[in-house]
Every structure is written in structure tokens, then in C-alpha cells.
Amino acid sequence: xxxxxxxxxxxxxARNLSRMELALSVSIIAVLLSLFLSRMGAVEAAAERAVLRxxxxxxxxxxxxxxxxxxxxxxxxxxxxxxxxxxxxxRGELHMAASAAxxxxxxxxxxxxxxxxxxxxxxxxxxxxxxxxxxxxxxxxVRFQLEPAFADSNANGRYDPPAEPLYGAxxxxxxxxxxxxx
Numbered sequence: 001x002x003x004x005x006x007x008x009x010x011x012x013x014a015r016n017l018s019r020m021e022l023a024l025s026v027s028i029i030a031v032l033l034s035l036f037l038s039r040m041g042a043v044e045a046a047a048e049r050a051v052l053r054x055x056x057x058x059x060x061x062x063x064x065x066x067x068x069x070x071x072x073x074x075x076x077x078x079x080x081x082x083x084x085x086x087x088x089x090x091r092g093e094l095h096m097a098a099s100a101a102x103x104x105x106x107x108x109x110x111x112x113x114x115x116x117x118x119x120x121x122x123x124x125x126x127x128x129x130x131x132x133x134x135x136x137x138x139x140x141x142v143r144f145q146l147e148p149a150f151a152d153s154n155a156n157g158r159y160d161p162p163a164e165p166l167y168g169a170x171x172x173x174x175x176x177x178x179x180x181x182x
Contacts, residue, residue, distance in 0.1 A: 045131035046181075048111075052124060052142065053179050059089045059144075059171050067168055079165045082148050086115040086122065089146070089171070094122075105139055120146045122171070126178075133177035143174040 017025070066088055087094060095114045097103045103123075108114055110127040126132050126140040134140035148159040149168035159166070173179065 041128070041131060045128040048126070048128050049132060049179055049181075055124075056144070056171070056173060056179070062089055063169055063171060079161075081161045082120060082146065082159065082166060082169065083115075083117060083161075085148075085166065085169055086120075086146060089122070090115065110139075114141075115146075120148070121174070122146055133175070133180070135175040135178070142178040145172045145174055146170075147172060 063085075066085060083096065086096070090113050093113055095103075095108055095112065097114055097116055099118045100116055103114055103116070105125070108125050110125050112125050114123040114125070115121070116123070122144040124142045124144070126134045126142060129140035132140065132142075135143045147170045148166055149170065150159050150164045150166050152158075153164050154160065
């Protein structure tokens with residue numbers, strides 16, 4: 001059985017596109033591409049918020065496991081400090097700084113973490129700065145307060161590591177709008 005191949009030929013298919021038709025086609029493609037890219041930016045920001053929420057929950061669970069590890073430590077072992085706890089929460093991805101003035105934000109990559117020893121604040125540098133409502137400062141960043149739980153033996157209201165052992169801590173989100181849905 002023979003198959004016949006038909007060719008389509010007509011005057012409308014054989015002619016070239018006019019400049020107007022070409023311009024219209026290019027503009028439609030450009031509008032569709034810009035809509036696609038803006039939607040992808042929103043999806044990327046939502047993904048970053050989800051990852052940040054998961055990381056925050058992971059840090060909360062790491063605080064609970066740290067309390068368990070603290071109970072199982074040998075008596076007389078070196079007491080852990082808030083800096084040790086921050087390193088434990090950061091899982092090796094944490095830049096430590098003495099104060100906010102000592103941080104070189106150009107050296108902290110987007111998606112990186114910084115811990116300020118003087119205030120006990122953890123900073124997350126936002127990747128999608130225009131789409132996530134972050135705390136004050138440039139570059140955009142989300143703040144978490146690491147609050148120590150300790151026995152205030154010298155009654156000064158501050159945590160003094162050598163004199164007062166740490167028996168727990170709490171991580172509190174300071175910039176709630178950053179993790180809220182858009």
C-alpha cells in the first residue's frame with residue numbers, strides 16, 4: 001500500500017512575514033517571557049522562605065538535642081558557652097563576629113549566617129532581597145535572637161560565661177514578616 005505525501009502550498013504560507021507581524025510576534029514573546037520570569041522570582045522567594053522556616057525549626061530541635069547532650073555530659077566537663085551553642089546551631093556554616101561593626105557583609109554570601117557575640121543575634125543574609133520582608137540594614141537579612149537560660153549567680157541580669165553555666169537557650173524570630181506568606 002502506497003502512502004501519498006501531500007505538500008501544503010499556498011500563497012499565504014509562502015510569503016515572508018511583514019515587519020509589523022514580526023514586531024508583534026517578538027513583543028508577545030517578550031511579554032510571555034517577562035511574565036514567566038516574574039513568576040519564577042516569586043516561586044524562588046517562596047522556596048527560600050520555606051527553606052528558612054525549615055532551618056529555623058531545625059535550629060529549635062537542635063536546641064532540644066543540645067539540652068539532652070548537656071544532661072549526658074560527664075560531671076566536671078568544661079561548661080559550654082553561648083558561642084558553642086551558636087556553632088552547634090550553625091552546623092559549621094556560621095560566621096562569628098564580635099559586634100555588628102565587625103561584620104564585613106561583602107564576605108558573607110547570600111544565604112549565609114552570621115552570629116554576633118555581643119548581642120546574641122543570628123543573622124541570615126537573604127538571597128531574594130526584593131521579595132522577602134527582612135529586618136533593617138543593607139544587605140537584607142533576617143534576625144534571630146539567641147536568648148541564654150542561666151542561673152544569674154552574680155545578680156547583674158547578664159549572662160557571664162565563666163561565672164554562670166548555661167543550662168538552656170531559646171531562639172526567637174525577630175523579623176516575623178520574613179517568614180510570613182506573601
